Amino acid sequence: xxxxxxxxxxxxxxxxxxxxxxxxxxxxxxxxxxxxxxxxxxxxxxxxxxxxxxxxxxxxxxxxxxxxxxxxxxxxxxxxxxxxxxxxxxxxxxxxxxxxxxxxxxxxxxxxxxxxxxxxxxxxxxxxxxxxxxxxxxxxxxxxxxxxxxxxxxxxxxxxxxxxxxxxxxxxxxxxxxxxxxxxxxxxxxxxxxxxxxxxxxxxxxxxxxxxxxxxxxxxxxxxxxxxxxxxxxxxxxxxxxxxxxxxxxxxxxxxxxxxxxxxxxxxxxxxxxxxxxxxxxxxxxxxxxxxxxxxxxxxxxxxxxxxxxxxxxxxxxxxxxxxxxxxxxxxxxxxxxxxxxxxxxxxxxxxxxxxxxxxxxxxxxxxxxxxxxxxxxxxxxxxxxxxxxxxxxxxxxxxxxxxxxxxxxxxxxxxxxxxxxxxxxxxxxxxxxxxxxx
Amino acid sequence: xxxxxxxxxxxxxxxxxxxxxxxxxxxxxxxxxxxxxxxxxxxxxxxxxxxxxxxxxxxxxxxxxxxxxxxxxxxxxxxxxxxxxxxxxxxxxxxxxxxxxxxxxxxxxxxxxxxxxxxxxxxxxxxxxxxxxxxxxxxxxxxxxxxxxxxxxxxxxxxxxxxxxxxxxxxxxxxxxxxxxxxxxxxxxxxxxxxxxxxxxxxxxxxxxxxxxxxxxxxxxxxxxxxxxxxxxxxxxxxxxxxxxxxxxxxxxxxxxxxxxxxxxxxxxxxxxxxxxxxxxxxxxxxxxxxxxxxxxxxxxx
Numbered sequence: 001x002x003x004x005x006x007x008x009x010x011x012x013x014x015x016x017x018x019x020x021x022x023x024x025x026x027x028x029x030x031x032x033x034x035x036x037x038x039x040x041x042x043x044x045x046x047x048x049x050x051x052x053x054x055x056x057x058x059x060x061x062x063x064x065x066x067x068x069x070x071x072x073x074x075x076x077x078x079x080x081x082x083x084x085x086x087x088x089x090x091x092x093x094x095x096x097x098x099x100x101x102x103x104x105x106x107x108x109x110x111x112x113x114x115x116x117x118x119x120x121x122x123x124x125x126x127x128x129x130x131x132x133x134x135x136x137x138x139x140x141x142x143x144x145x146x147x148x149x150x151x152x153x154x155x156x157x158x159x160x161x162x163x164x165x166x167x168x169x170x171x172x173x174x175x176x177x178x179x180x181x182x183x184x185x186x187x188x189x190x191x192x193x194x195x196x197x198x199x200x201x202x203x204x205x206x207x208x209x210x211x212x213x214x215x216x217x218x219x220x221x222x223x224x225x226x227x228x229x230x231x232x233x234x235x236x237x238x239x240x241x242x243x244x245x246x247x248x249x250x251x252x253x254x255x256x257x258x259x260x261x262x263x264x265x266x267x268x269x270x271x272x273x274x275x276x277x278x279x280x281x282x283x284x285x286x287x288x289x290x291x292x293x294x295x296x297x298x299x300x301x302x303x304x305x306x307x308x309x310x311x312x313x314x315x316x317x318x319x320x321x322x323x324x325x326x327x328x329x330x331x332x333x334x335x336x337x338x339x340x341x342x343x344x345x346x347x348x349x350x351x352x353x354x355x356x357x358x359x360x361x362x363x364x365x366x367x368x369x370x371x372x373x374x375x376x377x378x379x380x381x382x383x384x385x386x387x388x389x390x391x392x393x394x395x396x397x398x399x400x401x402x403x404x405x406x407x408x409x410x411x412x413x414x415x416x417x418x419x420x421x422x423x424x425x426x427x428x429x430x431x432x433x434x435x436x437x438x439x
Numbered sequence: 440x441x442x443x444x445x446x447x448x449x450x451x452x453x454x455x456x457x458x459x460x461x462x463x464x465x466x467x468x469x470x471x472x473x474x475x476x477x478x479x480x481x482x483x484x485x486x487x488x489x490x491x492x493x494x495x496x497x498x499x500x501x502x503x504x505x506x507x508x509x510x511x512x513x514x515x516x517x518x519x520x521x522x523x524x525x526x527x528x529x530x531x532x533x534x535x536x537x538x539x540x541x542x543x544x545x546x547x548x549x550x551x552x553x554x555x556x557x558x559x560x561x562x563x564x565x566x567x568x569x570x571x572x573x574x575x576x577x578x579x580x581x582x583x584x585x586x587x588x589x590x591x592x593x594x595x596x597x598x599x600x601x602x603x604x605x606x607x608x609x610x611x612x613x614x615x616x617x618x619x620x621x622x623x624x625x626x627x628x629x630x631x632x633x634x635x636x637x638x639x640x641x642x643x644x645x646x647x648x649x650x651x652x653x654x655x656x657x658x659x660x661x662x663x664x665x666x667x668x669x670x671x672x673x674x675x676x677x678x679x680x681x682x683x684x685x686x687x688x689x690x691x692x693x694x695x696x697x698x699x700x701x702x703x704x705x706x707x708x709x710x711x712x713x714x715x716x717x718x719x720x721x722x723x724x725x726x727x728x729x730x731x732x733x734x735x736x737x738x739x740x741x
Contacts, residue, residue, distance in 0.1 A: 057635060061484065068481050069454060069474065076454070079474035087634045089489060089641045213519055229523075232531035242535075288627075301628055337682065342492075343585065343626035367722075371682070 036066045043081055043102065050098045052091050058084055074103060185412045186384065187269035197414055198276035202308055204417055206277075206285045208349045209377075209427045210252040219249035255349050255377055257287035257424065260335060262354030263319065264293040264326035270384045270412070271322075274353050277417070279303045279311050288344060291315070292331035293324040298339070328358035328397045332368035336375065345375040349424055353382040353411070356398025365397045369404035380423045381405040384412035447480060447507065447574055457506070465656040466502030467649060475640040476503055483575075485598060485619035487634065490642030492624070493686020497581060499642075500620040504577035510570065512563040512617070513579040516586035522593065526603060528560045554607035564594070567617035568603060575615035584623040588630060595633055647674040650690050657691045661698045668705035669694050672735050673717070679730070681723045693717045707733045 040062040044054040062084035071077035078099060086095050189197060218230070227248035235242045259278050263271050281287035282303040289299045302314040316322065336345070350372060358365060373379060381401060385391055387410040393402050402408060407423035410416045451457045457480070458473040468476065476499065479486035488496045497513075504511035514525055534553055541548035561569065563578065570576035583591060597603055601616040621637065623629060645653065651670035655661060669690060677684045685693075696716040702709045710732040718724045727735060 055635065061482065061638075064482055065478050068478065075470055076474070079471050080478070082471075083475050083478055083638045083640055087637075087639050092641065229528075229531050232535050235535065339626070342624045371722075 036063050039071075040066065040081075040084075043099070044085065046098050046102055047085060047095065050094050052085075052094055052098075054085050058087075061085075077103070184414075185387065186273045187412070189273075194272050198273050199308075200414060201273055201276045201417065202280035204277065204280060204421055206257060206281045206287065206421055206424050208255040208257045208285075208424055211255050211347060211377075213251045213253040216248040217251050219247045224249035254285075255347060256344070257281060257285055257351070258345060258348050258376075259287055259289045259351045259353065260296075260331070261289070261291045262293070262326060262328075262352075263291045263322055264357075265323045266326065266355055266357045267353075267384075268323050270353075274411075275312055275315065276308065277353075277420075279308055279315075283311070288339075290335060290339075291319050292327070292335075293319075293321040294327050294330075295321055296331045296334040296338075297321075326354070326358045326397075327360055328354065328356070328401075329360035329364035329368050332365070332372060336368060336371045340372060340375050345372065347377045348375075350376040350379045351382060351420070351424060352379065352401075352405075353384075354397075355383055355385045356381075356393065356395045356401060358395075358397035360397065362396035362400035366400040366404070369401045373404040378406040378426070379404060380407040380409065380420070382409055382411040382420055384410055386410035387412045387416065450507075451477065451480065453477075460506045461502050464502055464505045466498065466505075467645075467653050467656065468499070468502075469645065469649070472499060472640065472642060475638060478638055479503075479620065480507070480618055482638070483616070483618055485621060485637045487621045487623060487629075487637035487639050488642060489623050489625060489639070491644065491684070491686060493688035494642045494644060495687050496622040496642060497579065500577055500579040500622075503618065503620065507574050507577065507618075509574045509576045510566075511577045511579060512567040512570075513581060514563040515581045516583050516590070518585055518587065520586050520590055524562060525590070525594070526562050526564045526597070527605060528562065529554070529607075530558045530560045534558050556608065559605075559608070564597060565603060565611065568597075568601065568611055568613040570613075570615060570617065572615040576617045578617040578619045580619065580621045582624055583621045583633075584626045584629060588627075591630055591633055595630075595636065599636070644677065644684075645687065647671055650674070650687065653687060654690050654694045658694045658698055661694045662703045665697060665703055665705060666694060668737060669697070671737055672705055672710075675735060675737070676717065676727065679726065681718075681720075681726065683718075683720045683723060685717050689717045689719075705736045707736050710736045 040059045043062070044059045047054050062081055065080040065084045066077075069076050069080050071080065081099065082092075082095060086092065184193075186194065186197065216224075216227070218227070224247040227246045230246040230248070231242060231244075234244065234246060259281055261267075261271075261274050261278055263275075267274075275291075278287075278289040278291075278299065282289050282300055283306055287300075289303050291297050291299055297319040299315045299318060302318045303311045305311050305314070339345070369379075381398075383393070383398065386393075386408065393399050393408070407426065409419040409423050411420045451460065454470070454474050454477045457477045458468060458470075461468045461473065461476075475486055475488075478484065480503070488499060490496055500513075501511055514520075537553065537558070538548055567576045567578040580594065583594075586594075598616075598619055601613040602610055604610045621633075647667075647670040650673055651663075651666040654666045654669060655663065658666075673685050673690045673693075693713060693716040696713050697705070697709055700709075700712065702712075714724055714727075718727060
């Protein structure tokens, strides 16, 4: 069955030789025979071509698994390969497609699993591992085996940030121009100015209010509860007599910060700068970042690296629907269902960056905002259009969402981002709703 | 590979043997999950289970322990969990008591005595490492994503070495390294180092037929008809756009509730009486009510 088709040209036999995993002894490959090793290596290579990184340890694991489970039937091979090579649910559609393409040419294995959304054919899957567009020598092993790939799409508003040096010069040069830029709307910036502003935005310190953590730390006398463990330890040093009661107090830790950024077409003038805000928040304040347009994409991982240019490029590649329509209610729903109620939004400070223009019915938006309201500590809505003269939150989605927000700020310019930072740091609700209509 | 004298290997030579053993313990595993558990036991390698709440992630670990006839050590992770709660802690009150007792007898208690295993409180990780065998214990790290990233790293290192050093006692090395099952709800991304070490398995919802089968096993007092009706009702609910679609756990709760009420078939009246067993969200109840209890019971289908 599969064995006939399992050996396309260019099988990387030599890769199998350097398998070194704790689970597989080094003499393993010899005992397993070359066939199992070839099979594992070949499948891994095919996956790599489709964008799923498979390290040598996983290939070795598959080889070990195939020794335990001789792949006599297709289903045995499928599960052994899937379990050994896949690290995330998001990789499953691609894996299924690759497996089907290799082992039966056309049959779709997702059908047998009862999966409703059948995976696309190989190559058509857009959400593969994004490659940062850099020419620097790569450090990781995965980078070395990275296949050639079409150039990565850049973020909509010109994401090709220059290397650090240029950026620093930009910031220096900005000192004089800052006064003017400070109050200019992001929408009115030239591309070059937008880049400078983005560099500054990245360094805005976003700090959420604190809450009591489960962890404790030593406290001075008369506050906090008695720390029996430390008291007894101290007593042992002093010969067994308790002379002082040592106390402890619950530590305080920062609340989680979650940012949801609208990247639909209507938000495009602001996307570039807001993404930088997200990137700064993720890399410096351990925030969680999501973008939405027609669907929701989690970008925390992509934005977590320090190099802003690379982070933004990876983010651009990861989210499939830049500058599309807005499904506000649907995206909020996806967030609450898949992340929020599992713990991400519990007691968190939520920031939604959106103009509130949505294709969804306002009452659906209200319903989802209500669900979010019940989970989050505070909800802050950042709407860059708020600053426009004569703005009133009459857009359906915005009007529906507003009653659930604790703060409503504009964040359209560098100066007004201070308001955003203040709203995020505020301890209690209702600080600046409808504070200023105009700047 | 040479056949090893490992008792686990002889008991479970292949996936089918494990499936059958799980079946005997009333845990019905599909081929994917059975293969995952088989590899976790035989490679051996930690198994990371993900899936919607209520698909039986925790149950899988329990069933595995039952099949192997070894203890299950479960560590429920939460934010701020530290080694005192996960690994070991000295029993300070008892040590103090020991000192006092020695004093009252006008004798001395020395350090070695005070820091002997007698005064050690063993937490799940240490218990799993110390398990004497002959088969390895099952260690369940439940909801690992709730713990801090530092704790994740600490656990990982401990598992990699299968040994822990207690300064006062020395190093405890596992004779039979535990079989590790981790579950995650994806509230945060797990570290790459952890996922790289683990076998990953996503547990899907079982279909109606299998749901009925599982329910029959778990609620022996239920009738076949009730189980089948309920499973059909559950798949009907899953086809709706609910906030919290019912899982296996809800199906079992529902049938248990119906059975307890002495109902042996699912009709409109039975559904009206037991909404709370299967729908745990007010919005969901409203949505399904609008559709009608009769529809849920399958009345329109005939």
